[in-house]
Amino acid sequence: MGDTSVKFSRITILVLIIIVAAWPIADAQFEIVGQLELGYEVRNLAVDGFHAYVCSVHRTPDVMYVIDISDSHNPDSISALPLGFSSEGLCVSESLVYLAQQQLGLWIVDVANPASPRVAGVCDSAHFCHDVVTAADRAYTASCYRVCSIDIQDAANPQRDWFENRALELRNIRMGASKIFVISHLLSDYSYTVTMYDIASSDHPALLTVFDEPYDIYDVAAHGDTVYMVCGDSCLRVMDVTDGLNPRLIGSCGIWSGGWKIALMGSVALITSGTRVQIIDISNPAMPSRIALNYYPPINHLVVEGDLIYATGGPGFGWFYILRLVMNAAEDRGADRPTQxxxxxxxxxxxxxxxxxxxxxxxxxxxxxxxxxxxxxxxxxxxxxxxxxxxxxxxxxxxxxxxxxxxxxxxxxxxxxxxxxxxxx
Structure with a gap:
């Protein structure tokens, strides 16, 4: 199947976008539940159960910290696994952490004993392995110019059984429903695009669509068949991908100073921008609107688990935070509050x-x-x-x-x- 490209109409964008100056801003802020200084700059993280996994950068050697979060008020670093390289992406599932280890490929780390993590298996995903997601018995990796499917049923012996070369440097990969979204970086002009694959047949992903957007797409988050794209023209775009071959733009709103990473939390989206986090109301995906801009604590990366937010950032970028989103109780925003x-x-x-x-x-x-x-x-x-x-x-x-x-x-x-x-x- 050849590439199917989606170009966003500038007229459609102008019709859908809401002028920033006209937005009402709600009183919303992050409450720090717990925090931990790790001493070195940390970025990517994953959370599962009572543990968080955070990777350092600019340390020799770089490490993966295992943090006990069973007491959300007092997170505690209980172990640190030396890495070959700083991991640009990681995810966790069923006591196994999957690390994108650049030249070393995909590492699978057994964290059944969190105090003593160990490397259980390694797979050469070819080229630089930048990011990874998992679904059932498969891992999908984004490497330089190649997206791979890896059989991980045997953690000690993962096997790459499918790959597709792309004429782009693949940087990040995201999961949504039965689809994966690969964020690519075109070196010739430093632009970013997104390629969507159907993984219903998990061992052989099928190319569906290339989102050929006039402005860069930095990150993607999906809830079912609704996909949220953070774009380089200071805009959040919402796509309906029910028909993977014919995705539709259904909503759009402007965001301050662009955006880099996005996470979904019920009826709001959290978008990092520099060290700030923008809070977007997505209770109606066709009419997203910004409701707050949070400056403290400064955050680079975040993930949402239940009603808590786990984040890295802070002075010197070496802090780990556990946060809670607090909305203004006086404002009637029932859709923004967690379901009772x-x-x-x-x-x-x-x-x-x-x-x-x-x-x-x-x-x-x-x-x-x-x-x-x-x-x-x-x-x-x-x-x-x-x-x-x-x-x-x-x-x-x-x-x-x-x-x-x-x-x-x-x-x-x-x-x-x-x-x-x-x-x-």
């Missing part, structure tokens, strides 16, 4: 073999229920689906697990709550 829900203590507790988990939703919401052990490792995902409003109960069969303390984390849209459970056999 109640999680009840599991019963029985203590329990032997099985216990019941009950929760109640006031609105139809996306629900994810996970179980973690005392070391913060996720041991099981009990539920990950859309639920209508109402009260629900499910049972956790722990017959295959040992006695001890476990934690049940219920995430509803962008809010989460955690309850302790005691298994006694």
């Amino acid at each position: 829900f109640a999680q009840f203590a599991n019963y029985p507790d203590p329990f032997n073999a099985a216990t019941n988990i009950t929760y109640e939703l006031s609105l139809a919401s996306s629900v994810r229920i996970e179980v973690f052990d005392i070391r913060g490792r996720r041991v099981e995902i009990l539920l990950d689906e859309w639920k209508q409003a109402g009260r629900y109960r499910l049972s956790w069969d722990a017959a295959g697990f040992g006695s001890g303390v476990y934690f049940c984390k219920v995430t509803v849209d962008s809010s989460s709550k955690t309850e302790k459970m005691l298994l006694i056999k």
Whole structure:
């Protein structure tokens, strides 16, 4: 299949864009829940369960810090794995961290024991490996001029089984629904484009569309088939990619001083710009609008997990932060507040073999229920689906697990709550 390019009409952009000076700005700010100074500049990060993984830059050697975030008020660095190079991208899934290690390819790090991470496997993804995402038993990497699919079923022996060469330097890769988005850098004129692939057939991605935008596209975030693109002309563009071969521009708004990275948090988007973060209302994707600009703390990179934001930045860029977004309670912005829900203590507790988990939703919401052990490792995902409003109960069969303390984390849209459970056999 040949490239299908999408060019954004300048007339359409002018019709959709909202003039910055006319926007009402809400009182929104970040509240620092916890912070940790690491001593060296840190950038990329990933979060899973009770641990965050952060990579240093400009250190000899560079390292991957493992940070215990079980107490969000007091994050603590518990180990540091020496790296061959500073990792430009990383992600984490099921006690394994995937690191884009430039000339060294893809590293797979076993963090089952967070205090003693170890390299479990390495795959030469060819050229410089800049970024990585995972889905099921596949890792997808963006390298110089090549996008790869890697079989990671055996972490000790990952195998590259598909690749496609591109006449661009591939810099970043993002995941959304059954699609990946590869952000490319054209060296001849330093412009950025995005290529979208369908990964429904995970071992053989199919090229769908090249977004040939008149202005650079720096980053992408997706929620289902709605894609948010941070563009170099100080604009956020919203695309509907339900039909991957014919994506549609459905919304747009201006942003201050361009933007570099984007993360979604319920009905808002967070866009880093320099060391500032712009907060965009995306409750109606067809009419996004900026609601605040946050200057403190200064942030370079961030990820969202539940109702907390994990970020790197700060003076000298060597700080790790855990933040909470605080909106002005006086302003009626129901769509911006997390969906209200109640999680009840599991019963029985203590329990032997099985216990019941009950929760109640006031609105139809996306629900994810996970179980973690005392070391913060996720041991099981009990539920990950859309639920209508109402009260629900499910049972956790722990017959295959040992006695001890476990934690049940219920995430509803962008809010989460955690309850302790005691298994006694």
